[in-house]
Amino acid sequence: xxxxxxxxxxxxxxxxxxxxxxxxxxxxxxxxxxxxxxxxxxxxxxxxxxxxxxxxxxxxxxxxxxxxxxxxxxxxxxxxxxxxxxxxxxxxxxxxxxxxxxxxxxxxxxxxxxxxxxxxxxxxxxxxxxxxxxxxxxxxxxxxxxxxxxxxxxxxxxxxxxxxxxxxxxxxxxxxxxxxxxxxxxxxxxxxxxxxxxxxxxxxxxxxxxxxxxxxxxxxxxxxxxxxxxxxxxxxxxxxxxxxxxxxxxxxxxxxxxxxxxxxxxxxxxxxxxxxxxxxxxxxxxxxxxxxxxxxxxxxxxxxxxxxxxxxxxxxxxxxxxxxxxxxxxxxxxxxxxxxxxxxxxxxxxxxxxxxxxxxxxxxxxxxxxxxxxxxxxxxxxxxxxxxxxxxxxxxxxxxxxxxxxxxxxxxxxxxxxxxxxxxxxxxxxxxxxxxxxxxxxxxxxxxxxx
Numbered sequence: 188x189x190x191x192x193x194x195x196x197x198x199x200x201x202x203x204x205x206x207x208x209x210x211x212x213x214x215x216x217x218x219x220x221x222x223x224x225x226x227x228x229x230x231x232x233x234x235x236x237x238x239x240x241x242x243x244x245x246x247x248x249x250x251x252x253x254x255x256x257x258x259x260x261x262x263x264x265x266x267x268x269x270x271x272x273x274x275x276x277x278x279x280x281x282x283x284x285x286x287x288x289x290x291x292x293x294x295x296x297x298x299x300x301x302x303x304x305x306x307x308x309x310x311x312x313x314x315x316x317x318x319x320x321x322x323x324x325x326x327x328x329x330x331x332x333x334x335x336x337x338x339x340x341x342x343x344x345x346x347x348x349x350x351x352x353x354x355x356x357x358x359x360x361x362x363x364x365x366x367x368x369x370x371x372x373x374x375x376x377x378x379x380x381x382x383x384x385x386x387x388x389x390x391x392x393x394x395x396x397x398x399x400x401x402x403x404x405x406x407x408x409x410x411x412x413x414x415x416x417x418x419x420x421x422x423x424x425x426x427x428x429x430x431x432x433x434x435x436x437x438x439x440x441x442x443x444x445x446x447x448x449x450x451x452x453x454x455x456x457x458x459x460x461x462x463x464x465x466x467x468x469x470x471x472x473x474x475x476x477x478x479x480x481x482x483x484x485x486x487x488x489x490x491x492x493x494x495x496x497x498x499x500x501x502x503x504x505x506x507x508x509x510x511x512x513x514x515x516x517x518x519x520x521x522x523x524x525x526x527x528x529x530x531x532x533x534x535x536x537x538x539x540x541x542x543x544x545x546x547x548x549x550x551x552x553x554x555x556x557x558x559x560x561x562x563x564x565x566x567x568x569x570x571x572x573x574x575x576x577x578x579x580x581x582x583x584x585x586x587x588x589x590x591x592x593x594x595x596x597x598x599x600x601x602x603x604x605x606x607x608x609x610x611x612x613x614x615x616x617x618x619x620x621x622x623x624x625x626x627x628x629x630x631x632x633x634x635x636x637x638x
Contacts, residue, residue: 357379412472417479474525578607
């Protein structure tokens with residue numbers, strides 16, 4: 188069985204379709220519908236958009252001819268959509284000569300809605316770089332049941348949105364991020380009670396000093412590091428990665444494992460990659476120097492690495508004492524803690540374990556000296572709506588934050604494993620997440636790999 192789609196716009200002018208649809212919402216991806224915003228309509232020759240030609244006047248439909256590349260893209264897209272629906276869904280979309288496309292910005296998958304300073308919730312659509320092309324006959328203008336998660340809402344009264352006793356966070360200049368509670372509301376302002384420790388600012392400075400006092404590592408490009416150490420760049424590349432050597436019926440890694448090209452991994456404070464080239468810190472250079480001295484057969488070993496093509500054998504490196512030589516190198520690795528070095532993504536950054544331990548020690552000292560008697564309270568009146576943060580609003584208001592190592596942060600969301608209002612320090616940054624050492628322990632916390 189096949190479903191035949193009738194094109195209701197087959198005999199209409201494209202300008203009329205654009206005038207009706209551009210700037211309006213629609214539902215795309217049938218049969219799995221997703222809301223979107225129409226930005227343009229096109230046929231095989233022109234693209235029709237609404238533009239304001241004269242400031243202060245209404246937008247008009249303007250047609251722009253396709254470039255040669257865009258024309259080929261239009262035809263290819265039509266073929267792909269037709270093939271997708273016919274082969275996968277058993278749907279015949281109609282004669283391609285009568286097709287029109289529309290450019291649609293789908294509803295933002297991450298949140299769907301954004302919260303304005305006024306308190307209203309409005310739909311948040313993707314940017315121009317994520318526009319999708321859809322066949323006009325395959326979109327739906329209305330649905331019988333709206334998704335309640337993505338329904339826009341007008342500005343609610345303050346007394347309804349912030350009832351007395353609501354826990355919030357103050358966003359004012361002199362007490363930013365302080366936990367507070369609503370005491371009363373008027374039609375346009377709030378009165379809140381702040382709760383804080385007088386030592387908060389001093390304590391934050393202690394964490395900042397620890398992070399700022401880190402010893403900055405100077406990095407050398409791999410070819411300069413090789414020249415400084417006295418070996419070929421090829422040998423340096425081999426011994427700083429995994430260098431497998433068969434011995435005693437098993438493979439042993441005699442490499443330092445501080446860089447992994449194929450996996451895209453590095454070791455913090457030892458290696459990093461700038462563009463196409465690896466760089467090594469002074470700490471890594473010192474470790475490699477010690478490695479050369481420790482093996483004792485440095486020249487023979489490194490010469491072999493420089494010219495070898497296949498996997499080296501332990502007997503090629505250690506002559507008649509292969510097994511003993513491999514054990515000696517492994518023992519040296521253990522004494523230097525080489526195998527305890529943690530590889531991370533090239534796009535990650537984190538504080539060293541020693542710095543994290545200092546941060547933990549300061550946090551422990553702070554908690555020991557705190558008591559409920561030290562909490563101070565202050566009443567602040569005539570606070571506008573946008574100067575406070577309700578925990579349930581965090582998903583809307585905090586989507587575009589930027590963090591740096593050592594930042595002092597507060598948990599302001601009332602869901603998840605971290606207690607509300609807990610404070611911590613950012614100790615690691617990853618592509619889509621970050622590591623935080625919190626001041627207080629809790630059940631769902633981890634040790635961050637024994638940092």
